[in-house]
Amino acid sequence: PLTEETVRFGKYQGDTTLKAALEASFRKQLITCKVKENKNLGDFSADRATVFVDMQPETEFKYDPGDHVGVLACNRKEIVDAVLERMKDVDDYDKTVQLQVMKETLTPTGAIKTWEQHERLPAVTIRQIFTRFLDITTPPSTTVLKYLSKACTDQNDAAQLKELAIDSNKYVDWRHLHYPHLAEVLAQFPSCRPQASLLAALLPSLQPRFYSISSSPLAHPHRIHITCAVVVYRTQNGQGPMHYGVCSTYLQNLKPEDEALVFIRRAPSFHMPKDLSAPLILVGPGSGIAPFRGFWHHRKHQIKNLIPNKQKPGPVWLFFGCRNRGMDLYKEEKEKALADGVLSKVFLALSREDSVEKKHIQTLLEDEGAEISRMLLDENGHFYVCGDCKMAEEVQQKLKEIMKKHAKMTEQEYEEFILNLMDENRYHEDIFGI
Numbered sequence: 001p002l003t004e005e006t007v008r009f010g011k012y013q014g015d016t017t018l019k020a021a022l023e024a025s026f027r028k029q030l031i032t033c034k035v036k037e038n039k040n041l042g043d044f045s046a047d048r049a050t051v052f053v054d055m056q057p058e059t060e061f062k063y064d065p066g067d068h069v070g071v072l073a074c075n076r077k078e079i080v081d082a083v084l085e086r087m088k089d090v091d092d093y094d095k096t097v098q099l100q101v102m103k104e105t106l107t108p109t110g111a112i113k114t115w116e117q118h119e120r121l122p123a124v125t126i127r128q129i130f131t132r133f134l135d136i137t138t139p140p141s142t143t144v145l146k147y148l149s150k151a152c153t154d155q156n157d158a159a160q161l162k163e164l165a166i167d168s169n170k171y172v173d174w175r176h177l178h179y180p181h182l183a184e185v186l187a188q189f190p191s192c193r194p195q196a197s198l199l200a201a202l203l204p205s206l207q208p209r210f211y212s213i214s215s216s217p218l219a220h221p222h223r224i225h226i227t228c229a230v231v232v233y234r235t236q237n238g239q240g241p242m243h244y245g246v247c248s249t250y251l252q253n254l255k256p257e258d259e260a261l262v263f264i265r266r267a268p269s270f271h272m273p274k275d276l277s278a279p280l281i282l283v284g285p286g287s288g289i290a291p292f293r294g295f296w297h298h299r300k301h302q303i304k305n306l307i308p309n310k311q312k313p314g315p316v317w318l319f320f321g322c323r324n325r326g327m328d329l330y331k332e333e334k335e336k337a338l339a340d341g342v343l344s345k346v347f348l349a350l351s352r353e354d355s356v357e358k359k360h361i362q363t364l365l366e367d368e369g370a371e372i373s374r375m376l377l378d379e380n381g382h383f384y385v386c387g388d389c390k391m392a393e394e395v396q397q398k399l400k401e402i403m404k405k406h407a408k409m410t411e412q413e414y415e416e417f418i419l420n421l422m423d424e425n426r427y428h429e430d431i432f433g434i
């Protein structure tokens, strides 16, 4: 078991870079990107920010529209500083150290104790460990709470933390209401002064976040575009302190010339079809529009440069939804793509705009049901859905209603139809999470 006696920060003399350390920790080859532009996509009336980030990778890389970019973010400085301030065993946070764990090996002559390098955390500074390697914003696990209770000097703090760590009902309620990050937990228990090395060994890794690439390698060579909805919320049912999503806030705050570390993750089941004549039905409300922006730029370039004059590309229908007009992402670009004949139709559902009928994307699909059914059945059409899991389920439910109504399918016929569509790689989903 990990204890204050079996974990320590050892000295490190070698040469190391943060990028190499992150690559070793995540076992991924990373691409350094320089930010070229970062702007808000909505207008001031939008109640949630969505940002567009244009990055220029420093090295060669390959992707197709539909692929994801993994971003390695930084925790917010305020939280990192507040956490580091409370550590009991560190005098210099900016010195490179190597986290070490004591291993005991039994030999015929007795137990031998050796200090071994921690497998997940390479040699970097303690500040970097807490900024780039550790998840300090998800509420701490009961294992971490148990340790924190031992690191309190006040009996009351220790008892309360211990209770949270062992009473699962209390823990779940506390976690749900406060959703506290580590600095908030330490603030709640002021006598707690943990040992940084043990805490580092107990905390989970800060996971990369994925974004659906919004650019096209043909239209934007040597660039990666991201469309990111910024996560901001108040805990305690909206009454508590403001919380900021780690990576979306990191992306929002990037300035031109800043560097970010990313990697590409292929998503072959979400690529555009090779057959350019196949109709495309693209369904992506909110930031779900992200990959489709890459699609229409790609198609525009294909039409201009690749498709022989006589070949007519298939129709591309885009279904987009948002709360109000201020959040109509890429409005001008969509209008231009329509005027250029790259997008054939663009449908907009506004769910909270005053003075217009409130609509969700599913209603728009229903209105166009007859054509959608025809494109899928008779024209080898492709159906793409991008966004959260709940929306994707509702869209599939709507497609079922459409096919039952317009293609007169029975429940069983629909089940076969949708399975076939998936088998033929014509039903594509890019799901962001819950």
Ligand code: FAD
Pocket (backbone or CB within 6 Å): 068, 137, 179, 209, 210, 211, 212, 213, 227, 228, 229, 230, 231, 232, 233, 234, 235, 244, 245, 246, 247, 248, 249, 287, 290, 291, 430, 431, 432, 433
């Ligand atoms: P985190 O720090 O991870 O915080 C999010 C967490 O905060 C939630 O899980 C929840 O626990 C909590 N939370 C959020 N809101 C509330 C609330 N109101 N009340 C209480 N708790 C709350 N996102 C995009 O914007 N664009 C994309 O193109 C995109 N593509 C994706 C593709 C894939 C394959 C996947 C898996 C995800 C994609 N995402 C995309 C989502 C993205 O990866 C991140 O999850 C998102 O940006 C939030 O990350 P974060 O680090 O900012 O938030």
